[in-house]
Amino acid sequence: MALQQLIYASRPFGYDSSVLAGILSKARVSNKQNDITGSLICRSDIYLQLIEGPSEKIDTLFEKIRRDDRHVEVTVLSRAQPQDRLFPEWDMKHDPAHSWLWSPDEIHDGILQTVSADQVRAVFIRSSEAS
Template identity: 50%
Template sequence: MSLYRIIYSSRPFGYDSSMLNGILMQARRANERDDITGALICREDIFLQLLEGPEDKVKDAVARIKRDDRHIEVRMHVEKHVSDRMFGQWAMLHDPVATWIWTQAEIDDDVIERATEEEVEGFFQRLRDEAEAV
């Protein structure tokens, strides 16, 4: 099976813990159904999410996210075929701290527009490595 990976960022609208819990619950349920794995790095000023799985299912998930009014300014950073899953054991790994990605000042300075594919994937590689070390 061909695997497809997408990494996008968005700004949360109406961010609070109940909204985040709802997103995580819906994502895990849909991802298990659709054979999608991934991770979500989030805080009140940014969502950064990696999704991987069958191409059609990953693209369908992103289309749902783009229609979800809890996400504003959805930007695609990575869209490619991959040979292996980065988050094969997680329907949706969640990092609630995300202190090691961009700062609020960098986001305000539009760092997201300048981010490279390698930089964005690097955040998720670090997250995976830290989760596997626990």
């Protein structure tokens, strides 16, 4: 079964700490059941998430995310089939943007339309090293 790694960005709709806690709690339970690991970097203007696991499970999860009304402007930034997981020990790591690379102004001005998959993945590599 092929390992798939997907990175997407979205804009939070109705972001607050209770919404975030609910997302993380449900994700950790569901991801554990589905052999999915990953990390969520978030703040009030963006969700940036890496999910990794069996290809069909990632596809199913991503369809759920796309339909979730807590996200708007869901955009795939990278899709790969790596040899190894970046977050093997994390059902869903929460990174409250401490390893962040782009400012809110850069996000607002559209930096996500110009960054490469390698640049986006580098954000998660830094986050994984801070585990």
